Amino acid sequence: MWRACQSERHLGQYYTLPTSHLHTIFPHGLPARYQQQVKTFNEGCVMVRQPALELISYLKAADYSKPAVRYLLYGLKGSGKTMSLCHTIHYCSTQGWLVLHIPDAHLWVKNCKELLPSSYHTSRFDQPIEASNWLRNFRTTNERFLSKIKLRQRYTWTKRESTEKGSPLGELVDMGVSRVKSSSDVVGAVLKELRLQAAETEESEGFRLAVAIDGVNSLWGRTTIKKEDKSPVAPEELTLIHNLRKMIDNNWCGGAVIATLSQTGSLYSPSSAYLPKELLGEEGFDSMDPFIPVPVSNYSEKEFESCYLYYLDRHWLQHPHSENEGKKEIIFLSNRNPSVLERLCAFL
Amino acid sequence: MAQNACILSHRQNLHGDLHIPESLCWGLQSTTFSKMAASITGLLKPWTPRLFLVRWSRYNPYYLEPEPRKELYNMPETELTTEQKEERELKAVRPIKATTNSTTSSVFNDPVLSKFVNMMMRDGEKILARGILTQTLESLKRKQVEKYHKAPQGKKAEIECNPYAIFHQALENCMPVIGLASIQKGGKFYQVPVPLTDNRRRFLAMKWMITECRDNKNRRTLMYEKLSQELLAAYSKEGNVIKRKHELHKMAESNRAYAHYRWW
Numbered sequence: 292m293w294r295a296c297q298s299e300r301h302l303g304q305y306y307t308l309p310t311s312h313l314h315t316i317f318p319h320g321l322p323a324r325y326q327q328q329v330k331t332f333n334e335g336c337v338m339v340r341q342p343a344l345e346l347i348s349y350l351k352a353a354d355y356s357k358p359a360v361r362y363l364l365y366g367l368k369g370s371g372k373t374m375s376l377c378h379t380i381h382y383c384s385t386q387g388w389l390v391l392h393i394p395d396a397h398l399w400v401k402n403c404k405e406l407l408p409s410s411y412h413t414s415r416f417d418q419p420i421e422a423s424n425w426l427r428n429f430r431t432t433n434e435r436f437l438s439k440i441k442l443r444q445r446y447t448w449t450k451r452e453s454t455e456k457g458s459p460l461g462e463l464v465d466m467g468v469s470r471v472k473s474s475s476d477v478v479g480a481v482l483k484e485l486r487l488q489a490a491e492t493e494e495s496e497g498f499r500l501a502v503a504i505d506g507v508n509s510l511w512g513r514t515t516i517k518k519e520d521k522s523p524v525a526p527e528e529l530t531l532i533h534n535l536r537k538m539i540d541n542n543w544c545g546g547a548v549i550a551t552l553s554q555t556g557s558l559y560s561p562s563s564a565y566l567p568k569e570l571l572g573e574e575g576f577d578s579m580d581p582f583i584p585v586p587v588s589n590y591s592e593k594e595f596e597s598c599y600l601y602y603l604d605r606h607w608l609q610h611p612h613s614e615n616e617g618k619k620e621i622i623f624l625s626n627r628n629p630s631v632l633e634r635l636c637a638f639l
Numbered sequence: 640m641a642q643n644a645c646i647l648s649h650r651q652n653l654h655g656d657l658h659i660p661e662s663l664c665w666g667l668q669s670t671t672f673s674k675m676a677a678s679i680t681g682l683l684k685p686w687t688p689r690l691f692l693v694r695w696s697r698y699n700p701y702y703l704e705p706e707p708r709k710e711l712y713n714m715p716e717t718e719l720t721t722e723q724k725e726e727r728e729l730k731a732v733r734p735i736k737a738t739t740n741s742t743t744s745s746v747f748n749d750p751v752l753s754k755f756v757n758m759m760m761r762d763g764e765k766i767l768a769r770g771i772l773t774q775t776l777e778s779l780k781r782k783q784v785e786k787y788h789k790a791p792q793g794k795k796a797e798i799e800c801n802p803y804a805i806f807h808q809a810l811e812n813c814m815p816v817i818g819l820a821s822i823q824k825g826g827k828f829y830q831v832p833v834p835l836t837d838n839r840r841r842f843l844a845m846k847w848m849i850t851e852c853r854d855n856k857n858r859r860t861l862m863y864e865k866l867s868q869e870l871l872a873a874y875s876k877e878g879n880v881i882k883r884k885h886e887l888h889k890m891a892e893s894n895r896a897y898a899h900y901r902w903w
Contacts, residue, residue: 327781330785331781331784331785331788332784332788333785333788333789605784605788606784606787606800607780607784609780609800609801609802609803610747610801610803611801611803612746612747613747616746617746617747620745620746620747637773637777637780638773638774638776638777638780638802639747
């Protein structure tokens with residue numbers, strides 16, 4: 292299997308994700324159009340590209356006794372940031388890390404159907420639906436860690452319910468999924484526990500923690516959620532966002548934070564903005580600073596050829612003219628942008 | 640009306656390049672040719688729009704149709720037949736009509752598909768109509784490719800994955816062979832079976848397809864889903880559109896007795 296030994300020789304080539312991995316590691320992570328493609332072709336294939344390989348080499352070379360390093364994937368719209376993130380997550384999973392994957396942080400700051408005032412802190416707001424959904428997917432992704440990790444602290448939810456010190460993490464997660472009202476606080480507790488325990492060394496049942504966030508610029512932007520008196524809610528006032536920001540701070544050891552910028556789901560940002568400074572804003576850039584930026588660009592000629600041949604092989608390019616004269620037209624129309632190419636080849 | 644028509648033809652014969660829209664003719668009905676020239680330049684100044692829409696005005700018959708396909712221009716001298724050589728010589732002398740905005744010299748340009756998009760279009764929203772068509776082709780291809788990849792090795796060759804082939808074949812299966820015309824004889828109107836031209840057949844097939852998808856669908860299904868279902872059904876000769884074609888054929892067959900009422 293290619294998983295751990297992908298190198299520059301394999302640039303531009305496709306590798307298949309086993310179906311079991313697709314259901315366990317990515318219950319909620321992959322882009323919508325890619326999921327449709329997986330369903331149509333009956334297999335999931337990812338192209339090995341330079342940004343993902345670079346990230347994986349940094350992860351291999353990093354020192355995990357030092358504070359967590361933060362990586363930021365940025366690039367034009369549709370250039371493959373989310374797919375590179377998923378590739379890196381797959382690598383981390385196969386190496387036995389615990390992966391904390393937030394598929395789209397933008398979904399947590401907009402279109403909130405239920406907003407409850409937080410029981411733990413009076414000025415904050417809870418989002419029960421989003422939190423319980425995320426906990427369910429977290430449970431599917433990290434089954435094997437749930438029984439191994441024990442809680443260090445006692446958590447009291449109501450007068451009658453509490454989770455004792457020393458009980459497995461699985462119990463906490465199950466409680467969060469069933470008791471929807473306190474699920475946001477459960478998320479906060481889970482993140483805190485993982486942060487404290489990831490610092491342990493490898494020998495004494497420690498683990499490495501990978502925090503993967505897609506659309507990290509939503510944590511410092513504005514929200515479209517309104518309180519009952521129609522005044523806007525700032526991101527700090529949401530429990531989920533508050534806890535995530537604590538995760539991103541580099542005051543814990545034994546893991547890495549991999550983030551992606553996204554303009555597509557972001558609120559109140561111009562569509563031409565794609566650089567970190569523009570999308571993160573002053574506050575966000577100062578919190579993320581220092582980080583390692585990884586640029587993701589459109590396909591190179593070799594990668595485009597590879598993608599084209601893959602589509603031909605899977606009987607996706609059906610138009611009789613798409614072989615020779617049509618190829619130049621496709622290159623011109625899509626400018627080798629991966630998502631535009633995918634949408635173009637969908638109807639050709 | 641006849642006087643009007645002959646004034647128009649008279650004018651065209653004398654001024655080959657002049658293509659005045661028909662609306663101008665109405666004001667010049669009773670004047671003779673010499674007075675006409677004076678009234679145009681003198682008191683009766685007709686309103687001409689700033690942007691003169693050349694395509695929808697009536698072209699002089701000797702304007703030739705444009706040819707958007709690139710491969711015909713790249714063919715060397717030797718491969719041309721005598722007719723094509725004559726056409727080329729004619730093109731050097733005669734003027735050519737302007738093309739519509741939707742014709743391209745791209746290899747993916749298909750006149751039948753463009754016609755279908757125009758027929759689906761409402762209120763001039765070509766982008767929406769074209770988007771629906773591309774989504775239809777995509778969903779057709781997805782269904783067929785999924786079936787292809789799940790099918791056992793022996794059955795793979797039978798599954799047609801090309802959405803364009805499916806579209807053209809489905810339209811052909813929907814085209815009626817014979818049509819009905821309403822002819823008046825002795826005070827009554829009879830439905831007489833009549834041969835149809837190719838254009839008329841294609842138009843009827845597309846019209847039936849579109850009306851059927853607009854009317855007989857669930858409130859929640861989208862146009863492209865319903866269209867792709869109907870096209871697949873028509874490809875395998877099932878479905879409501881094929882049924883409508885068969886009903887037309889049956890009507891024509893039952894009215895066989897009136898066939899001799901047709902005089903063309």
